[in-house]
Amino acid sequence: MKLVFAGTPEVAVPALDALIASGRHEVAAVVTRPDAPAGRGRRLVASPVAERAAEAGIEVLKPVKPRDEEFLARLREIGPDCCPVVAYGALLPRVALDVPAHGWVNLHFSLLPAWRGAAPVQHAVMAGDEITGASTFLIEEGLDSGPVYGTVTEEVRPTDTSGDLLTRLAFAGSGLLLATMDGIEDGTLKALPQPADGVTLAPKISVENAHVDWSAPGLRVDRVVRGCTPAPGAWTVFRGERLKLVHAAPVPERTDLAPGELSVAKNNVYVGTGSYAVELLWVQAQGKKPMRAADWARGVRISSGEALGV
Numbered sequence: 357m358k359l360v361f362a363g364t365p366e367v368a369v370p371a372l373d374a375l376i377a378s379g380r381h382e383v384a385a386v387v388t389r390p391d392a393p394a395g396r397g398r399r400l401v402a403s404p405v406a407e408r409a410a411e412a413g414i415e416v417l418k419p420v421k422p423r424d425e426e427f428l429a430r431l432r433e434i435g436p437d438c439c440p441v442v443a444y445g446a447l448l449p450r451v452a453l454d455v456p457a458h459g460w461v462n463l464h465f466s467l468l469p470a471w472r473g474a475a476p477v478q479h480a481v482m483a484g485d486e487i488t489g490a491s492t493f494l495i496e497e498g499l500d501s502g503p504v505y506g507t508v509t510e511e512v513r514p515t516d517t518s519g520d521l522l523t524r525l526a527f528a529g530s531g532l533l534l535a536t537m538d539g540i541e542d543g544t545l546k547a548l549p550q551p552a553d554g555v556t557l558a559p560k561i562s563v564e565n566a567h568v569d570w571s572a573p574g575l576r577v578d579r580v581v582r583g584c585t586p587a588p589g590a591w592t593v594f595r596g597e598r599l600k601l602v603h604a605a606p607v608p609e610r611t612d613l614a615p616g617e618l619s620v621a622k623n624n625v626y627v628g629t630g631s632y633a634v635e636l637l638w639v640q641a642q643g644k645k646p647m648r649a650a651d652w653a654r655g656v657r658i659s660s661g662e663a664l665g666v
Contacts, residue, residue, distance in 0.1 A: 357437035357541050360417075362387040362460070366404040367526045368442035371463055374530040375440065376412055381537055384434050385415040387422070389445050423449040431455050438540060440533055441495065450497060458540050460495040463533045465525045466558070467491060467507055469550045472500035473558035477525065478518040480558075482583035484575075485512050488521070490529035492536040494547045499557075503547035505539065508532045515605075517585040561588055568592045568601060570616035570665045573631040578606045581634075589640075592616075592664045595656075599664065602638035602646045616663035618653075625649040627664055 359381050361372050375383050386409035391400040402410070409416050419427035428451060438458035441448075453460055466476035468491040473479075480488040489509040496502040508528050512521060539545025566584040568577055568591065581604045584590040590601040613619055613628025620626075625636040636649035641656075 357458070357537060358382050358384050358435065359537065360385045360387060360431065360434060360436040360439045360456070361405075361409075361441075362439055362444040362448075363405040363442040364389045364403045364445045365443050367522055368405050368444075369408050370526045371440065371442045371530040371533045372405060372408055374534045375537065376414075378534055378537075381541070383409075383412075383414055384436060385417055385430075387417045387419070387427075387431075387439075387444065390418045390420055422446055422452050428452060428455070438537065440537060442529070442533070448495060453495060453497070461492055461505065461533070461536060461540070462495050462500070462502075463529045464491050464493060464500055465489075465522060465529065467509065468493060468500060468504055469553075469555040471556055471558040474560040476558040477522045478558070478561050478583045479556075480512060481516060481518050481521060482579045484579055488512055488525075490525050490532055492532055493550075501550060503549050505536045505545055505547045506532055515582070517582045519586045563588050563591075566590045568665070570627065570663075571630045574606050574608070574629040574634050575631070577629050577634050578604060593666065594641075594662075594664050597642045599642070600640040600646075601636065602640055604634045604636050606632065607635050608632045614663070616665040618658050618662050618664060620650075620653045620658050623650045625653045 359375060361375060361383055363372060375381055386405060388403045388405045391402050394401040406416050417427060417430060432455055436456045439456050439460040441460050441462040448460060467489045471479050487509055489507050491507045492505040494502040510525055510528055536545060561584060566588045568580055581590040581601050591598050592601060607626060610626055610633035613626060613633050615628050615630055617628040626633045627636060638646050639649045639652050640646040
């Protein structure tokens with residue numbers, strides 16, 4: 357089939373690579389979000405998908421909005437049979453959805469109908485899911501509600517951050533998306549409606565959602581830290597300034613600390629929660645680079661009785 361691939365961040369690149377390498381389908385163009393300011397200089401930078409497409413000599417389309425007439429005219433001119441999508445980052449209007457004969461097929465990083473929305477992997481980690489996965493589905497105008505072509509499952513490991521899990525799903529999902537394109541082309545694959553039961557929503561995680569509540573059980577604190585890593589980053593307050601929690605681990609045997617209370621040993625930093633303690637392994641103070649929590653604690657000279665979240 358002739359394809360127009362839509363995607364923006366690094367997590368979409370493995371799927372684009374799989375389609376390019378397949379030899380069976382032609383990636384005629386790529387649709388991605390416009391260049392965005394990045395870094396301290398805030399210079400405009402192309403998306404990872406745009407950079408990969410340019411390397412491969414593929415035409416790159418960067419509409420401000422996918423309903424822009426210039427973009428729609430070019431899409432019709434290309435005449436794709438299908439448009440595979442991975443984390444594109446913009447809502448597609450009906451006028452765009454109607455262009456390819458086989459529609460727009462999204463690779464979504466959950467087992468639909470669970471975790472519909474922008475942050476399925478973060479929510480799966482924060483909810484303590486033991487199994488998650490990826491799904492390919494036909495995009496409709498509803499939120500991730502279209503009929504499903506296929507799924508692949510992935511175990512959520514006890515120490516997984518959302519970044520760890522998303523990386524594995526990006527590669528597992530790339531194979532699923534390619535298999536979906538093959539099945540659509542040869543007519544062996546039919547999309548089935550999602551069940552009405554089991555729908556959960558995964559809205560974008562805000563910075564406020566990532567604020568750690570030390571009165572919550574240690575299990576919950578651990579899930580929030582892992583689910584918000586690398587973005588937006590779990591955080592707390594220490595001496596009136598924000599402290600990012602980069603890596604932590606539950607310590608069920610320590611139940612002697614009050615919520616937020618710090619306990620510092622030679623090479624360990626513990627914090628109390630509503631149940632057992634967690635150990636801080638890596639932190640990032642405001643304006644500083646990430647560092648080992650023990651090094652941070654030595655630098656700030658924590659006094660007895662000091663606490664986080666105050």
